[in-house]
Amino acid sequence: xxxxxxxxxxxxxxxxxxxxxxxxxxxxxxxxxxxxxxxxxxxxxxxxxxxxxxxxxxxxxxxxxxxxxxxxxxxxxxxxxxxxxxxxxxxxxxxxxxxxxxxxxxxxxxxxxxxxxxxxxxxxxxxxxxxxxxxxxxxxxxxxxxxxxxxxxxxxxxxxxxxxxxxxxxxxxxxxxxxxxxxxxxxxxxxxxxxxxxxxxxxxxxxxxxxxxxxxxxxxxxxxxxxxxxxxxxxxxxxxxxxxxxxxxxxxxxxxxxxxxxxxxxxxxxxxxxxxxxxxxxxxxxxxxxxxxxxxxxxxxxxxxxxxxxxxxxxxxxxxxxxxxxxxxxxxxxxxxxxxxxxxxxxxxxxx
Amino acid sequence: xxxxxxxxxxxxxxxxxxxxxxxxxxxxxxxxxxxxxxxxxxxxxxxxxxxxxxxxxxxxxxxxxxxxxxxxxxxxxxxxxxxxxxxxxxxxxxxxxxxxxxxxxxxxxxxxxxxxxxxxxxxxxxxxxxxxxxxxxxxxxxxxxxxxxxxxxxxxxxxxxxxxxxxxxxxxxxxxxxxxxxxxxxxxxxxxxxxxxxxxxxxxxxxxxxxxxxxxxxxxxxxxxxxxxxxxxxxxxxxxxxxxxxxxxxxxxxxxxxxxxxxxxxxxxxxxxxxxxxxxxxxxxxxxxxxxxxxxxxxxxxxxxxxxxxxxxxxxxxxxxxxxxxxxxxxxxxxxxxxxxxxxxxxxxxxxxxxxxxxxxxxxxxxxxxxxxxxxxxxxxxxxxxxxxxxxxxxxxxxxxxxxxxxxxxxxxxxxxxxxxxxxxxxxxxxxxxxxxxxxxxxxxxxxxxxxxxxxxxxxx
Numbered sequence: 001x002x003x004x005x006x007x008x009x010x011x012x013x014x015x016x017x018x019x020x021x022x023x024x025x026x027x028x029x030x031x032x033x034x035x036x037x038x039x040x041x042x043x044x045x046x047x048x049x050x051x052x053x054x055x056x057x058x059x060x061x062x063x064x065x066x067x068x069x070x071x072x073x074x075x076x077x078x079x080x081x082x083x084x085x086x087x088x089x090x091x092x093x094x095x096x097x098x099x100x101x102x103x104x105x106x107x108x109x110x111x112x113x114x115x116x117x118x119x120x121x122x123x124x125x126x127x128x129x130x131x132x133x134x135x136x137x138x139x140x141x142x143x144x145x146x147x148x149x150x151x152x153x154x155x156x157x158x159x160x161x162x163x164x165x166x167x168x169x170x171x172x173x174x175x176x177x178x179x180x181x182x183x184x185x186x187x188x189x190x191x192x193x194x195x196x197x198x199x200x201x202x203x204x205x206x207x208x209x210x211x212x213x214x215x216x217x218x219x220x221x222x223x224x225x226x227x228x229x230x231x232x233x234x235x236x237x238x239x240x241x242x243x244x245x246x247x248x249x250x251x252x253x254x255x256x257x258x259x260x261x262x263x264x265x266x267x268x269x270x271x272x273x274x275x276x277x278x279x280x281x282x283x284x285x286x287x288x289x290x291x292x293x294x295x296x297x298x299x300x301x302x303x304x305x306x307x308x309x310x311x312x313x314x315x316x317x318x319x320x321x322x323x324x325x326x327x328x329x330x331x332x333x334x335x336x337x338x339x340x341x342x343x344x345x346x347x348x349x350x351x352x
Numbered sequence: 353x354x355x356x357x358x359x360x361x362x363x364x365x366x367x368x369x370x371x372x373x374x375x376x377x378x379x380x381x382x383x384x385x386x387x388x389x390x391x392x393x394x395x396x397x398x399x400x401x402x403x404x405x406x407x408x409x410x411x412x413x414x415x416x417x418x419x420x421x422x423x424x425x426x427x428x429x430x431x432x433x434x435x436x437x438x439x440x441x442x443x444x445x446x447x448x449x450x451x452x453x454x455x456x457x458x459x460x461x462x463x464x465x466x467x468x469x470x471x472x473x474x475x476x477x478x479x480x481x482x483x484x485x486x487x488x489x490x491x492x493x494x495x496x497x498x499x500x501x502x503x504x505x506x507x508x509x510x511x512x513x514x515x516x517x518x519x520x521x522x523x524x525x526x527x528x529x530x531x532x533x534x535x536x537x538x539x540x541x542x543x544x545x546x547x548x549x550x551x552x553x554x555x556x557x558x559x560x561x562x563x564x565x566x567x568x569x570x571x572x573x574x575x576x577x578x579x580x581x582x583x584x585x586x587x588x589x590x591x592x593x594x595x596x597x598x599x600x601x602x603x604x605x606x607x608x609x610x611x612x613x614x615x616x617x618x619x620x621x622x623x624x625x626x627x628x629x630x631x632x633x634x635x636x637x638x639x640x641x642x643x644x645x646x647x648x649x650x651x652x653x654x655x656x657x658x659x660x661x662x663x664x665x666x667x668x669x670x671x672x673x674x675x676x677x678x679x680x681x682x683x684x685x686x687x688x689x690x691x692x693x694x695x696x697x698x699x700x701x702x703x704x705x706x707x708x709x710x711x712x713x714x715x716x717x718x719x720x721x722x723x724x725x726x727x728x729x730x731x732x733x734x735x736x737x738x739x740x741x742x743x744x745x746x747x748x749x750x751x752x753x754x755x756x757x758x759x760x761x762x763x764x765x766x767x768x769x770x771x772x773x774x775x776x777x778x779x780x781x782x783x784x785x786x787x788x789x790x791x792x793x794x795x796x797x798x799x800x801x802x803x804x805x806x807x808x809x810x811x812x813x
Binding site for chain 2: 014015017018019020021022023024025030033036055056058059060061062063064065066067068190191192194202203
């Protein structure tokens with residue numbers, strides 16, 4: 001961990017602890033106020049608990065030009081970003097991708113190339129529909145490890161996080177509390193339920209909360225769609241393509257629309273927001289990640305809409321290439337935040 | 353050329369905003385002239401955190417009830433009876449309807465902060481503190497069409513034949529003249545002008561720290577008083593507390609306060625004690641320590657505690673000075689070593705049975721035969737490491753101000769100035785002669801800001 005980032009966050013936390021005016025905004029402040037001194041692990045936990053709602057910044061009487069120069073959202077964002085790179089496995093990969101939108105773009109482009117290559121020379125089989133381009137077995141051979149290996153990496157990272165922040169044995173109640181908080185993004189509700197600051201300085205709106213949840217729930221629906229397809233394939237011997245009224249489509253189409261819409265909305269909000277209240281150095285990585293999410297969703301929808309045309313093999317390669325890139329980079333992009341955030345919420349639930 | 357507004361509100365804090373919003377809702381064209389740049393807008397309201405509010409039954413974040421009589425009695429206690437009863441009761445009675453008005457105009461409240469549970473019944477805390485409140489009011493004012501000019505310093509109001517005929521303000525070195533129909537002055541006291549403080553207090557005031565905004569320099573106040581507008585309040589009276597001596601000269605706000613005094617001994621630069629540190633619980637005593645420290649040589653004090661007491665009070669923004677021996681601590685703090693040793697030894701020798709020590713209440717654990725005594729929490733200072741904080745006088749606001757009536761109107765002699773009203777700290781001396789009750793400043797600002805805004809709009813229409 002970078003000691004200077006932790007030290008700057010600690011300096012600010014000590015000022016906050018002497019003030020306490022922001023106690024009602026989010027979970028960070030009650031957790032902060034429970035301490036008199038802050039270990040590196042305490043700061044790491046506070047950083048990952050922070051949802052960057054920015055309420056504390058705009059309400060702060062000590063922001064620049066005041067000599068105390070508080071900017072807690074940025075200080076915690078920097079520590080948070082650094083912690084994801086520090087806990088990642090392997091670390092060097094996270095250092096390459098977290099802050100670097102160009103690296104993400106290049107990696108995903110390589111995934112496109114791989115899929116095009118496979119579709120043209122390796123994959124074609126006598127299957128139907130998509131499987132005529134890439135056989136089902138080949139898809140499984142690529143995507144099962146591409147999904148499971150990153151999850152294993154994330155498990156290692158979370159283990160490191162847990163040790164660093166002094167987490168105890170996890171009970172069901174902790175997990176339930178964390179999921180309840182994440183499901184409603186309670187920490188972006190501003191304490192009064194009117195949302196957070198982001199795109200228009202100190203104005204409270206639900207925009208960021210809604211946009212994020214559109215992506216989150218859209219992603220969950222798309223994931224459920226894929227899972228339901230897997231079940232239909234193996235358990236019921238019903239293979240793709242599925243009709244409009246099938247479970248994969250009923251879940252996947254609304255999910256894809258929500259994800260696409262949410263990603264575009266998030267990018268627009270991000271464009272309007274002040275970058276100096278977040279991890280400014282990671283901005284290009286964050287933008288590339290959101291764009292990738294949006295592309296995964298949109299290419300899936302287009303593939304469905306145009307699956308019967310001659311463009312299908314191209315669209316399939318693009319969609320599967322983006323999905324592959326997304327999964328492989330999961331531990332090393334902003335996607336990691338979801339796992340750390342849940343861990344931090346579980347850890348916070350252990351305080352009570 | 354911008355159109356001349358109906359009403360000019362001078363100042364950009366809570367009282368100014370309440371006046372501007374009320375006047376704009378009554379249909380007036382309102383211009384706020386705020387001397388500070390935008391990041392520092394809001395005057396001392398930026399540093400506030402709550403609003404003392406009368407209520408019959410639970411109201412918003414407030415629990416139980418707080419009656420007019422109890423509120424008034426609390427006020428009489430802290431002001432030693434120097435209270436204008438009619439105006440004080442007006443502020444108290446109106447406070448109850450203010451809370452929903454504040455919510456309707458964007459202010460959000462939160463439960464009493466950790467460490468302030470004693471105020472959960474009487475004081476409604478702003479979510480995010482006073483700057484959150486100020487931000488919400490600026491948003492509301494903007495929606496109502498109120499214009500705001502920042503770094504706009506009013507230099508003169510021309511008062512002729514009992515009315516303000518024009519006012520001048522400078523912005524970016526250019527002077528502008530406006531002839532509004534009504535003027536509301538809500539630009540605070542003069543505490544940031546340390547020359548003025550020194551004239552009132554003597555040269556010692558140069559060593560005072562100013563807890564709040566550096567922009568409350570009393571320019572408009574002095575200008576009006578010079579033209580015979582009625583004044584109220586004693587220029588030597590100000591609200592001051594003992595704060596960390598390392599605090600910035602201006603704008604240190606809440607985080608520079610020190611809550612360690614009841615668990616310490618406090619000495620002056622000669623390492624002599626000068627007052628009973630354990631006289632009462634800290635919320636009831638912190639406001640007298642500003643004056644006590646101001647009366648010491650060089651206006652400085654030193655609170656000394658030992659390892660037993662470090663966790664008994666809220667942390668403050670600067671870590672204490674720490675040493676393994678008292679002599680080393682004295683050296684680090686610039687105190688005479690032998691004298692501090694002697695003072696601590698004498699204190700320790702006078703401490704009796706400390707088994708009843710209870711940090712959260714008056715425990716009666718006192719010294720015997722010591723002058724001055726320490727009448728509660730008197731526990732000997734023996735366990736290393738030892739810790740020290742320097743204390744200085746931190747001025748919150750001054751009491752000298754504009755005298756107003758129950759319509760917030762200013763006057764010359766017995767005649768009202770027909771188009772001039774005042775609200776907030778600049779007229780708080782009309783109600784309080786001395787002393788202070790937490791959260792009452794925001795009550796005065798809100799109540800009289802709304803009155804001033806309504807009266808100014810009535811006059812302008």
